Amino acid sequence: MIKFKKIPHTFAIVFFIILFSAILTWIIPPGKYTAGKQVINGKEQTIMVFRYDHSLPEEDRSTLGSGGEKQTWQVFAALFKGFVKQSNIIIFIIMIGGAFWIMNQSRAIDVGILAFLQFTRRLERFSLIKKIGINNIVMVLIMLMFSLFGAIFGMSEETIAFVIILVPLAIRMGYDSIIGVCLVYVAAHIGFAGAVLNPFTIGIAQGLAEIPLFSGIEYRVFCWVVINIVGFAFILHYARKVKKNPELSPVFTEDAYWREKGESDIEHIEYYTPKAAWFVFVAIQLVLTIFAFIYPVSTLNIGNSSVTFSIIPITAVLFAVGGVITLRRSVHFFILHILAFTILYLIVGVMGYGWYVMEIATLFMAMGIASGLAMSHSADRIARLFLEGAKDILGAAVIVGLAGGIIVIFDDGGVIDTILYKLSRSMSDFGEIASIGIMYLIQTVINIVIPSGSAKAAITMPIMTPFSDLIGISRQATVMAFQFGDGFTNMITPTSGVLIGVLGVARVPYEKWVKWVLPMLLTLIVLGFLLLIPTVTMKLNGF
Numbered sequence: 001m002i003k004f005k006k007i008p009h010t011f012a013i014v015f016f017i018i019l020f021s022a023i024l025t026w027i028i029p030p031g032k033y034t035a036g037k038q039v040i041n042g043k044e045q046t047i048m049v050f051r052y053d054h055s056l057p058e059e060d061r062s063t064l065g066s067g068g069e070k071q072t073w074q075v076f077a078a079l080f081k082g083f084v085k086q087s088n089i090i091i092f093i094i095m096i097g098g099a100f101w102i103m104n105q106s107r108a109i110d111v112g113i114l115a116f117l118q119f120t121r122r123l124e125r126f127s128l129i130k131k132i133g134i135n136n137i138v139m140v141l142i143m144l145m146f147s148l149f150g151a152i153f154g155m156s157e158e159t160i161a162f163v164i165i166l167v168p169l170a171i172r173m174g175y176d177s178i179i180g181v182c183l184v185y186v187a188a189h190i191g192f193a194g195a196v197l198n199p200f201t202i203g204i205a206q207g208l209a210e211i212p213l214f215s216g217i218e219y220r221v222f223c224w225v226v227i228n229i230v231g232f233a234f235i236l237h238y239a240r241k242v243k244k245n246p247e248l249s250p251v252f253t254e255d256a257y258w259r260e261k262g263e264s265d266i267e268h269i270e271y272y273t274p275k276a277a278w279f280v281f282v283a284i285q286l287v288l289t290i291f292a293f294i295y296p297v298s299t300l301n302i303g304n305s306s307v308t309f310s311i312i313p314i315t316a317v318l319f320a321v322g323g324v325i326t327l328r329r330s331v332h333f334f335i336l337h338i339l340a341f342t343i344l345y346l347i348v349g350v351m352g353y354g355w356y357v358m359e360i361a362t363l364f365m366a367m368g369i370a371s372g373l374a375m376s377h378s379a380d381r382i383a384r385l386f387l388e389g390a391k392d393i394l395g396a397a398v399i400v401g402l403a404g405g406i407i408v409i410f411d412d413g414g415v416i417d418t419i420l421y422k423l424s425r426s427m428s429d430f431g432e433i434a435s436i437g438i439m440y441l442i443q444t445v446i447n448i449v450i451p452s453g454s455a456k457a458a459i460t461m462p463i464m465t466p467f468s469d470l471i472g473i474s475r476q477a478t479v480m481a482f483q484f485g486d487g488f489t490n491m492i493t494p495t496s497g498v499l500i501g502v503l504g505v506a507r508v509p510y511e512k513w514v515k516w517v518l519p520m521l522l523t524l525i526v527l528g529f530l531l532l533i534p535t536v537t538m539k540l541n542g543f
Contacts, residue, residue, distance in 0.1 A: 011398070011399060011402060013494070013510060013511060014399065014402045014403055014405075014406070014494055014500075014510075015402065017406055017494055018075055018078060018079075018402075018405045018406055018409055019075060021406050021409040021410055021413075022072070022074070022075050022078075022409050022413070024410075024413070024415060025070050025409065025410075025412075025413030025414075025415055026070045028413075028415040028418050028419065029052055029415075029418060030052070030413060030414030030415055030418060031050055031051060031052040031414065031415075031417050031418040031421060032050070032051065032414065032417050033049065033050050033417045033421070033462075033463065034049055034051065050417065050418075050421040052418075070413065074409070074412060075405075075409065078405035078406075078408040078409050078412070079401075079402060079405045081404070081405065081408040082401050082402060082403065082404030082405030082406070082407070082408050083401035083404065084404075085404040085407065085408060086400050086401050086403070086404035086497045087401075088356075088357050088358065089157060089160075089357060089400050089497040089498065089501055090397045090398075090400050090401055090497075091357075091361065092157065092160065092357040092358075092360070092361045092501075093160060093393055093396055093397045093400065093501050093504070093505070094390045094393065094394070094397050095361040095362075095364065095365050096160060096161050096164065096361060096364050096393075097164075097389045097390055097392060097393030097394075097396075097397075097505070098365075098368065098385075098386035098387070098388075098389035098390040098393075099364045099365050099367055099368025099369075099386070099389070100161075100164045100364070100368065100389060101368075101385055101386065101388055101389020101390075101392060102368040102369070102371050102372045102377075102382060102385045102386060102389065103335060103339065103367065103368055103371040104389075105372075105375075105385055106331070106332060106335050106371055106372075106374070106375045107269055107332060108331075108332040108333075108335035108336050108339070108371065109165065109168065109336075109339075110168075110269070111269060111330075111332040111333070111336070112332075112333075112336045112339075113168060113169050113172050114172075116169070117172060117173065120134045120135070120138060121134070135173055135174075135239075135243070136236055136239075138173075139179075139183060139235070139236065139239065140232060140236070142166070142183045142184070142187070143182070143183055143186075143187035143190075143228075143232055143235070144187070144228070145187075146159070146162070146183070146184050146187040146188040146191065147187045147188065147190050147191030147194075147224075147228055148191060149188055149191065149347075150187070150188035150189060150190065150191025150192035150195070150198070151191035151192065151194055151195050151196040151197065151198060151224055152191075152196060152197045152198065153197075153198065153301075153350060153351055154192060154195070154198040154201060154453070155188045155191075155192070155350075156188065156189070156192065156490075156498050157356070157357050157360075157498050158346065158350070158360060159184045159185045159188050159498065159502060160498065160501050160502055160505055161346075161360070161364060162184040163180065163181060163184055163185060163502050163505045163506050164505055165339075166180045166183045166184050167180030167181070167258060167505075167506045168180070168258060168261065169183075170183060171255060171258040171259060174242075174243045174246070175239050175242050175243060176242050176246065176249040176251055176252065176255050177251050177254065177255050177258060177506045177507060177508050178238075178242075178249065178250070178251055178508060178513070178516055179235070179238070179239050179242065180506055181502060181503070181506050181508060181513075182235045185491075185498075185499070185502045186231070186235065186491060186517075187231075187232075189487060189488075189490045189491055190227055190228060190231040190232075190487075190524075191224065191228070192453075192486075192487045192490065193227060193483065193484055193486070193487020193488050193490075193524070193528070194220070194223050194224030194225075194226075194227040194228065194483075194487070195220070195224075195483055195487070196217060196220050196221055196224055197214055197217075197305075198453075201453040201457060201482075201483060201486055201487075202214060202220075202479065202483060204453075204457040204461075205457040205461050205479045205482050205483065206476075206479055208457060208461035208462055208465065209461055209465045209475040209476075209478060209479055210465070210475070211475050211476060211479070212542075215476065215542040216476045216479075216480075216540065216541065216542030216543055217542070218540075218541050218542070219480075219534070219535070219540045219541070219542070219543070220480070220483075223480075223531045226527070226531065227524065227527065227528075227531075230523065230524065230527055231520065231524060234519075234520045234523065235520075250512045250515065250516055251507075251508055251509070251512055254507050254508065254509065254512075255507075257507055258507070269332070271329070271330035271332065272330060272331065273327050273328070273329075273330055273331045273334070274331060274374075274375070274376045275376075276373060276374060276375070276376040277327055277331045277334055277374040277375075277376075278327060279373075280370050280373050280374040281323045281324075281327060281334065281374075284319070284323075284338070284370060285316070285319065285320055285323065288312075288315070288316040288319055289316055291312055291316070292312050292313040292316040295312045296310055296312075296313060297309065297310050298310075298311045298312055298348065298352045298353075299352060300348065300351040300352045301351055301352070311348055311352070312348070315341065315344060315345070315348070318341075319337075319341050322337050322340075322341075323337060331374055331375060334374060335371045335374055335375075338367055338370055338371060338374075339367065342363055342364060342366075342367040345363060346360055346363060349363070368382075368386065369382060372385065393504070393505060395504055396500070396501050396503075396504020396505050397501070397504070399500045399501075399503075399504050399510075400497040400500050400501045400504070403494055403495055403496070403497055403500045404495075404497060406449075406494060406495045407449070407450075407495050410449055416446075416449060416450065419445075419446070419449070430471075432471070432472065432473055432536040432537075433533055433536060433537070435471050435473060436473055436477055436478075436481055436532050436533075436535065436536050437529055437532065439464055439468075439473075439478060439481040439482075439485075440481040440484055440485050440528065440529055440532055441485075442460070442464075442485070443456070443460060443481055443482050443484070443485020443486060444484075444485040444488065444489055444525065446460060446485070447485055447486050447489045447490065447493060448489055448492075448493045448495065449495060450495075451490060451493050451495050451496040451497075451498075451499075453486045456482070456486060457482060457486075460482060461478075461479075461482060464478050464481075464482070465478060473536055474535065474536070474543045476535065476540075476542055476543040477532065477535035477536055477543060480531075480532055480535050481532060484525075484528035484529075484531070484532065485528075488521060488524045488525050488528060489521070489525075491517050491520075491521055492513075492514055492517060492518070492521055494510065
């Protein structure tokens with residue numbers, strides 16, 4: 001029997017999972033779902049028909065990756081293909097890491113954290129706030145904001161950029177990097193699981209189920225509130241324990257990196273404003289003014305609703321006013337001002353113009369360069385700082401590529417549809433509660449292999465929807481089972497490039513994260529099942 005003296009490195013763990021996935025391709029026969037037509041209640045609807053590889057036409061068989069091959073030497077090719085598959089997130093992480101390294105060298109984020117903590121301490125003179133705990137209020141407000149982002153527009157990849165800010169904040173508040181990850185990543189995915197208006201999951205799933213978009217919103221809002229209460233309570237309980245005794249943190253050793261970065265002469269930073277910062281301000285203001293004329297009005301999409309107003313001209317004016325005020329204080333506050341508007345434009349870009357990782361990475365790259373120029377750094381120094389940041393975060397980028405190899409093995413082995421087919425057949429001859437529970441279990445298990453909510457909706461909903469009609473479960477309940485199954489396991493699946501990227505940036509080992517998050521994850525999964533029961537036992541609006 002092989003005994004490990006210590007837990008294997010995260011890279012090794014991911015490679016072992018790739019090997020296990022390859023073994024499954026020798027055990028599970030390849031198959032594929034193909035679209036078909038069937039008349040249900042007098043209406044022709046699209047259904048998905050499963051056939052094993054040997055019974056598929058040649059043209060369909062070729063779409064099974066490498067023809068549904070059993071994976072052997074392809075394990076090593078999967079490592080290469082994984083990097084290609086996850087290249088957008090890998091590049092995103094490197095660009096974000098380099099940009100923030102440039103900003104970090106200005107000490108602006110340190111100054112911002114110090115100012116924020118000083119402000120919160122002043123609030124403690126109010127008895128009610130002191131009794132509740134200012135840190136608890138701050139953490140809840142931050143988590144609530146990211147939960148809303150997850151519930152409304154499906155924030156996921158964007159959380160990587162915010163982790164770089166919130167992990168140091170959590171450390172300075174007396175917590176650990178796990179709390180920093182919870183403030184943004186876990187909060188966003190709690191919101192993602194309790195999605196209210198997320199067009200990438202709820203929108204697609206309801207469209208495929210052929211029910212009105214964002215119908216049943218009343219019960220989903222209730223579920224979102226309940227899930228948030230339970231999730232936040234778990235996080236706050238852990239935060240209080242770590243605050244009392246930091247050595248109880250499973251990442252106490254790893255957090256030495258963040259503590260050393262925080263234990264600097266921040267109290268003695270020289271506040272000044274070089275002339276270069278004023279030139280940067282003028283240049284940025286000129287660009288924003290031009291964009292204000294190009295985009296005088298913008299339409300921000302919130303679920304199935306939208307609001308149109310002059311957001312870009314308004315932000316251009318606000319940047320001008322705030323820029324002058326912050327520059328009169330110091331260049332550090334001006335750089336924080338740039339950061340704040342970078343985040344604001346990120347939200348506008350995602351909700352109004354369909355931005356994804358390329359546009360967001362470009363935005364943060366511009367922020368990093370502007371920060372370096374405002375500090376009067378030369379082009380050579382900015383380039384060196386960027387490379388230092390890219391080197392510092394390279395481990396996170398590499399692990400994302402390795403994790404992508406898991407999905408490649410399953411795709412090339414052609415076993416994902418077979419797994420789904422076997423699981424769906426298990427729902428026969430069960431009652432409504434058991435059936436909705438099995439649907440939920442199937443979606444939860446499949447999410448470990450297919451972390452993309454949109455892709456999973458496209459594969460599973462055409463299968464689950466007709467089946468729900470046959471057993472008398474509403475299509476809305478089937479969408480809810482997909483929604484919960486798609487959300488919670490994002491916090492643990494090794495195939496999620498976002499999770500692996502977040503943990504890499506925060507320097508939290510995957511194995512320690514799994515051990516920590518598992519109790520909360522199991523609690524939320526059970527809670528999800530309990531929230532599904534009313535969808536088949538009660539008359540709810542939209543169900």
